[in-house]
Amino acid sequence: MTATMIKEFRLPDLGEGLTESEILSWKVAVGDTVTLNQVIAEVETAKAVVELPSPFAGVVAELHEQPGTVVEVGKPIVSFEVDDAGSSNGGGAPAAGDRSAGDRSVVDTAANGAPAAVAAEAVGSPAKREPNLVGYGAVVEHSGRPTRRARGNVQDGKSLTPEAPAIAEPVVSRQADVASERPRSTPPVRKLARDLGIDLQLVPGTGQGGLITREDVQSYIGAAETAQATPVSDGQNERESRTPIKGVRKFTAAAMVQSAFTAPHVTEFLTVDVTATMELLARLKGNKAFEGYKLTPLTIAAKAVLVALRNNPTLNSRWDEASQEIVQFNYVNLGIAAATPRGLTVPNIKDADRLTLRELSTALTDLTDTARAGKTSPSELSGGTISITNIGVFGIDAGTPILNPGEAAIVALGAVRKAPWVVNDELAVRQVMSLSLSFDHRLVDGEQGSRFLADLGAILADPAMVMTMI
CATH class of the missing domain: 4.10.320.10 (E3-binding domain)
Known part of the structure; x- marks a missing residue:
């Protein structure tokens, strides 16, 4: 009979050096049989909601954490009962603690795969690891899919070793404990x-x-x-509520404080007559080539930012404090600030400077839909080079946006409003927009920031100006 062992899966670093995640929900229960890379849980990092795949194929032996719990990276979250491949194939020496050559259970761990690989070497089997959604997590097992087993106290007539007390606990009592905990x-x-x-x-x-x-x-x-609406007699103020600071809001708060007190911010403003841009937008919406595409002032403004960067590349850079160097990006990962139920996120469009207007429109639609659904991945939230925040959708004209950490500039788009404007020395009603540009004064001089803002304004005032910039 094939021996089994208990393997612990520790919460991995899901990207960007995050130190903790919240367990949102489990997709499996104790006793369930799972396959390699099967989604077993949904966790919320400081940046996104991530589906967590199983690094092992086997039977769920224990769920160490309950939904709603914030867990530090490296802490065990689930244990699996898996076939002991090292004992079943007869190759190599038994693992440490497996003194009866395979008829006892051995506790193993997995956190991004490293401990599992060490264990594989210890039993003499090749440490070939299978890639999954969180890195290289599992040593490939060459046995078939394990059948569902009862978590009893004996196996092949022998008692389980003390090294695996987790599987000696009856399922009924575990479920009762869980029910009493939450x-x-x-x-x-x-x-x-x-x-x-x-x-x-x-x-x-x-x-x-x-x-x-x-x-x-x-x-x-x-x-x-x-x-x-009713005062309480015991003196407690029930007209207030408290929300724990965690997840996206905690990350955003820390990032904004770091940015505000690290990068010397300068903000400039420019109000532009965007009537020509709004007329262009109306024409494009009626063009068959753009049928089915979602076009908004943000679409045109995003394209204008990308064009203006060509003549003002210093705004597409970052300050490397460790090496004391300015890193100039030769690509543009355009960040778009998105208000979501989980808080403010800034996912970015990779290589946005290479996209056509239609491709950019599709990317913006996908980005906002994904963000609002809470499905933005950590990779989409990292690596931005410059950002846009569209405060105009809230009816706001201008602001002083804080830089996204690691970026040199951020543009705030104000609301498009009808206002009196001087055209050819005569007063006319035009559609105007205020642009706000914040930049890191260590990287961007006042002249460079002003030229970029002026170019951006010129494009939005007369889209034909693009012809002079490309």
């Missing part, structure tokens, strides 16, 4: 509660077995709003 609800309901800042411990469940439903959360909100 209120019963579904992942969508828990997400709704998090978004609304509601502690599910305070919400009574009316579903089967005390399950908390979406309606229960909404009813609790209604009751809380009613209570806000």
Whole structure:
């Protein structure tokens, strides 16, 4: 009979050196059989919601953390019962602690694959690792898909070793413990509660077995709003609510503080007559070549920024503090600030300078849809070179945007408004927009920033000016 072993999967670094993630939901339960790279959990990093794949094929032995828990990178989150390939193929020496040559369980770990590889070498099997969504996590097992096993206390008539106490605990008692640790609800309901800042411990469940439903959360909100209008007698102020600072909001706050106190910001403003741009936009929407494409003032403005950068490349750079060098980018990863239910994110369009207007339109649509759905990947949130924030969609005319860390400039687009404007020495009603440009004065001189802003304004005032810049 093939021996089994317990392998722990530790929370990996999901990118950008992140130190912690929140378990949003588990896609598996104790006793489930999983395959390599099967999605087992949904976690929220400081930047994005990520689906976590299994680094092993086997049976889920234990879930170490519950949904809603913030876990540090490197901490075990789930254990698997897998076939002990090293013992079953008869090759190599038994792993440390496996004194009975394969008839006892061995505890192994996996955190981006390194400990698993070491364990593979220890049992004499080749440390060939299979790539997955979080790196190289699993040593390839050449046995078939494990069958679902009961987590009993004996195996082949012998007791399991103390090294694997996790699988000696009956499933029933584990489920009872889990039920007592947190209120019963579904992942969508828990997400709704998090978004609304509601502690599910305070919400009574009316579903089967005390399950908390979406309606229960909404009813609790209604009751809380009613209570806000009535002073309480015990002196507690229930008209306030507290939301833990974590995830995207925590990351954004830290990044903005770092940026504000590291890079010397300068902000310049320019108000432009964009009537010609709005007329161009109307013509493009009626053009069959752009049928099915979503065109907005942001689309044209983004293209204008990319063109203006050609003559003003210093704004597409970063300051390398460690090497004391200015890094000039020969490509443009255009960041677009997006307001999402999880907070502000700035995903970027890779190599945006190589895209046509139609390709740029598609990329902007995909970017915003993905961000609002909370599906932006960490790779899409890193590597930006310059950013745009469209504050005009909120009816705001101008602002002083803070630089995205690692970038030299950010452009804020104001609202397009009808306003009196002097045209050919006569007063006319025109469509105008205010542009705000913040830049890092270590990298960009006032003249360089001003020339870029002037070029951007010239393109938006007369799109035909592009012909003189390319």
